[in-house]
Amino acid sequence: xxxxxxxxxxxxxxxxxxxxxxxxxxxxxxxxxxxxxxxxxxxxxxxxxxxxxxxxxxxxxxxxxxxxxxxxxxxxxxxxxxxxxxxxxxxxxxxxxxxxxxxxxxxxxxxxxxxxxxxxxxxxxxxxxxxxxxxxxxxxxxxxxxxxxxxxxxxxxxxxxxxxxxxxxxxxxxxxxxxxxxxxxxxxxxxxxxxxxxxxxxxxxxxxx
Amino acid sequence: xxxxxxxxxxxxxxxxxxxxxxxxxxxxxxxxxxxxxxxxxxxxxxxxxxxxxxxxxxxxxxxxxxxxxxxxxxxxxxxxxxxxxxxxxxxxxxxxxxxxxxxxxxxxxxxxxxxxxxxxxxxxxxxxxxxxxxxxxxxxxxxxxxxxxxxxxxxxxxxxxxxxxxxxxxxxxxxxxxxxxxxxxxxxxxxxxxxxxxxxxxxxxxxxxxxxxxxxxxxxxxxxxxxxxxxxxxxxxxxxxxxxxxxxxxxxxxxxxxxxxxxxxxxxxxxxxxxxxxxxxxxxxxxxxxxxxxxxxxxxxxxxxxxxxxxxxxxxxxxxxxxxxxxxxxxxxxxxxxxxxxxxxxxxxxxxxxxxxxxxxxxxxxxxxxxxxxxxxxxxxxxxxxxxxxxxxxxxxxxxxxxxxxxxxxxxxxxxxx
Numbered sequence: 001x002x003x004x005x006x007x008x009x010x011x012x013x014x015x016x017x018x019x020x021x022x023x024x025x026x027x028x029x030x031x032x033x034x035x036x037x038x039x040x041x042x043x044x045x046x047x048x049x050x051x052x053x054x055x056x057x058x059x060x061x062x063x064x065x066x067x068x069x070x071x072x073x074x075x076x077x078x079x080x081x082x083x084x085x086x087x088x089x090x091x092x093x094x095x096x097x098x099x100x101x102x103x104x105x106x107x108x109x110x111x112x113x114x115x116x117x118x119x120x121x122x123x124x125x126x127x128x129x130x131x132x133x134x135x136x137x138x139x140x141x142x143x144x145x146x147x148x149x150x151x152x153x154x155x156x157x158x159x160x161x162x163x164x165x166x167x168x169x170x171x172x173x174x175x176x177x178x179x180x181x182x183x184x185x186x187x188x189x190x191x192x193x194x195x196x197x198x199x200x201x202x203x204x205x206x207x208x209x
Numbered sequence: 210x211x212x213x214x215x216x217x218x219x220x221x222x223x224x225x226x227x228x229x230x231x232x233x234x235x236x237x238x239x240x241x242x243x244x245x246x247x248x249x250x251x252x253x254x255x256x257x258x259x260x261x262x263x264x265x266x267x268x269x270x271x272x273x274x275x276x277x278x279x280x281x282x283x284x285x286x287x288x289x290x291x292x293x294x295x296x297x298x299x300x301x302x303x304x305x306x307x308x309x310x311x312x313x314x315x316x317x318x319x320x321x322x323x324x325x326x327x328x329x330x331x332x333x334x335x336x337x338x339x340x341x342x343x344x345x346x347x348x349x350x351x352x353x354x355x356x357x358x359x360x361x362x363x364x365x366x367x368x369x370x371x372x373x374x375x376x377x378x379x380x381x382x383x384x385x386x387x388x389x390x391x392x393x394x395x396x397x398x399x400x401x402x403x404x405x406x407x408x409x410x411x412x413x414x415x416x417x418x419x420x421x422x423x424x425x426x427x428x429x430x431x432x433x434x435x436x437x438x439x440x441x442x443x444x445x446x447x448x449x450x451x452x453x454x455x456x457x458x459x460x461x462x463x464x465x466x467x468x469x470x471x472x473x474x475x476x477x478x479x480x481x482x483x484x485x486x487x488x489x490x491x492x493x494x495x496x497x498x499x500x501x502x503x504x505x506x507x508x509x510x511x512x513x514x515x516x517x518x519x520x521x522x523x524x525x526x527x528x529x530x531x532x533x534x535x536x537x538x539x540x541x542x543x544x545x546x547x548x549x550x551x552x553x554x555x556x557x558x559x560x561x562x563x564x565x566x567x568x569x570x571x572x573x574x575x576x577x578x579x580x581x582x583x584x585x586x587x588x589x590x591x592x593x594x595x596x597x598x599x600x601x602x603x604x605x606x607x608x609x610x611x612x613x614x615x616x617x618x619x620x621x622x623x624x625x626x627x
Contacts, residue, residue, distance in 0.1 A: 050535065051621035071539045078537015089532050107537035
């Protein structure tokens with residue numbers, strides 16, 4: 001279970017954003033709605049252990065995330081939280097496979113080629129496993145970043161505006177993949193977006209005003 | 210790559226100066242004093258220890274013999290120079306030379322009869338001479354315009370490589386040198402020249418390195434100026450001359466007194482190899498020091514450039530690094546990654562630089578004319594480890610600030626700057 005309690009954050013003395021308490025059950029799929037500037041990114045960063053809130057607690061699977069030491073937090077993040085960003089940001093000098101292996105090793109997990117192949121297969125890009133990021137299309141790159149996010153079977157899958165830079169067709173594909181992958185890997189999923197095309201797929205919504 | 214360049218220069222300097230120093234050392238270590246004709250002491254040393262420059266002139270055998278009987282002298286080695294074979298000096302001397310320079314033959318034996326020669330290892334290699342071969346020497350110290358055709362030299366032995374100047378010499382006894390010139394003068398007197406014209410003959414004398422105007426000295430042993438000496442038996446003649454006397458003292462006390470006595474009370478000049486070598490090296494050394502500072506400067510600039518490079522590239526890659534953090538990389542790991550990159554960069558540069566330095570020196574050595582001072586690029590020195598370590602240190606040094614930045618980077622800020 002994932003929960004935030006009494007979380008608020010201020011970037012400066014004047015601006016303070018408070019977030020409603022939020023409880024998410026395992027395996028749920030949620031939509032995080034809000035316009036840009038509403039604190040969506042802030043909340044995401046807080047949720048994923050990247051930004052420590054000025055006040056409040058974040059609990060993921062019985063661990064109060066911000067009570068962990070810096071190193072432990074990093075590791076926790078690598079193993080339990082998979083993030084899909086708006087732009088893929090893969091390491092350009094490594095092949096797709098090497099990028100994915102890197103995700104495993106940074107999380108201090110053993111490198112398993114089998115798992116890499118498995119994930120690439122289920123996303124339909126197994127053929128590109130030895131290619132370099134520069135050789136792939138936008139859509140393919142986005143799939144690789146999904147692969148990278150799910151490869152360690154995280155408890156929480158977070159996608160930050162995954163479809164905003166894609167056309168309708170690709171947006172639909174990515175959405176479908178996300179839903180499928182979170183189900184496959186038994187992860188809880190939160191998609192943060194202001195993309196109207198995505199909204200209809202979700203029943204649970206957390207809205208930021 | 211600046212680092213490669215800087216390291217390269219430092220390597221060259223290191224190798225070259227060590228080798229030159231060694232060569233200077235090797236050649237002069239057992240000789241305490243050189244006695245020769247008056248002139249420049251440096252020239253005396255250069256000609257009679259290193260066989261580079263031309264001798265300052267000749268000294269009368271009689272005086273040399275008297276000096277060698279002096280109680281302060283433990284050993285005196287006579288030298289007679291005056292001929293060459295394809296630019297390689299033919300030196301007449303005696304068995305003392307062999308023992309002082311601790312020469313050993315690799316094949317054959319040391320010279321015994323007149324016109325027997327024992328040649329240095331490089332000479333054998335370069336001229337492809339073996340025991341039993343014969344050749345004709347030419348008059349003077351360079352050039353083969355005036356070849357002595359009456360007697361051929363015969364190779365009876367080849368020296369093992371000594372690592373000093375003897376590798377490049379042809380050694381024989383003094384009598385051979387004298388006789389060679391007696392016959393030469395006979396030829397001259399009788400009007401038989403090896404060259405067809407008279408003019409050529411005199412021309413070739415001029416080309417024998419008389420860089421100073423004729424003072425009545427001659428570079429040629431056993432001759433007085435253009436007058437025919439009496440032909441004689443292979444024995445000692447009172448009018449004979451030699452080029453120089455190499456002296457070993459009986460006791461260290463003579464170091465000050467003996468040279469002074471020679472310089473003031475005889476017509477001869479005494480020069481100390483150690484002193485002149487040191488002087489020479491210190492003259493060269495000044496040049497070496499300047500170059501060294503220059504190279505250090507280059508390394509510094511290189512370090513700065515590595516730093517700037519890393520700093521800038523870090524800005525571009527900050528997003529990538531932040532992503533790595535989200536994948537689970539810790540701050541310490543990021544720090545390591547950046548430092549590692551800096552080290553790799555400088556290590557590569559250092560290695561390339563060292564290799565370049567060796568190659569360049571080898572290249573230079575191949576083009577050197579004087580085989581006496583030939584430098585090689587093939588040796589490795591212990592001091593090069595220092596260069597290596599320096600390269601490493603520069604890498605770490607230059608990479609520290611960017612690495613710290615990577616360490617302290619705020620992922621949240623970076624990632625939100627989409």
